[in-house]
Amino acid sequence: MPSFDTVCDPDLVEVRNGVDNTTKEIQTRFDFKGTSAAIEIKDKEITLTGDADFQLQQIQDVLRNKLTKRGVDVRFLDVGTAQKAGGDKVRQVIKVRSGIEAETGKKIQRLIKDSKMKVQAAIQGDAVRVTGAKRDDLQAAMALIKKELPEVPLSFNNFRD
Numbered sequence: 001m002p003s004f005d006t007v008c009d010p011d012l013v014e015v016r017n018g019v020d021n022t023t024k025e026i027q028t029r030f031d032f033k034g035t036s037a038a039i040e041i042k043d044k045e046i047t048l049t050g051d052a053d054f055q056l057q058q059i060q061d062v063l064r065n066k067l068t069k070r071g072v073d074v075r076f077l078d079v080g081t082a083q084k085a086g087g088d089k090v091r092q093v094i095k096v097r098s099g100i101e102a103e104t105g106k107k108i109q110r111l112i113k114d115s116k117m118k119v120q121a122a123i124q125g126d127a128v129r130v131t132g133a134k135r136d137d138l139q140a141a142m143a144l145i146k147k148e149l150p151e152v153p154l155s156f157n158n159f160r161d
Helices: 012-028 053-069 102-114 135-148
Strands: 003-007 038-042 045-050 077-079 090-096 119-124 127-132 155-160
Touching (some): 053 077
Antiparallel strands (some): 003 155, 045 090
16 A cells, blocks of 8 residues: 655754854854854754854854755754853754654644545654555645645655555
8 A cells, every 4th residue: 555654854964064064154254253152963952152142143044054055954943042051151952853743743644634535644653654545645645734734844755656
């Protein structure tokens, strides 16, 4: 039976490369000279450090630019709030989304069920598997999911006939 998996997985290698490129630009930019501006990545968390909120925003803009150039969707970034980090420094944590959350999975399942298409959706861990009798129905389901959930960077893989 034809099926595909709906997943939310960033290319972590490209994310790390984007962070590394951002670090290089921060070190060479004149407006960051002599400041505590820094960016680092650990697992799936990117930590921005700076002297003020304005500086964090500038680092974020550079990061988004570098990730976009590397083909990473910026919707994978879940930006946290800026917090004081001792002295006059400010820190902000950005989490890289990976996997479909339970709420989004249920939303996809409900969307497919309400569409009256001849396909079924089943949540499997952090992915949603959609199965159907015809390939055309599966492609219509892909289009429906992309259209109805534009805020989530979904991709479809493991397509089987």
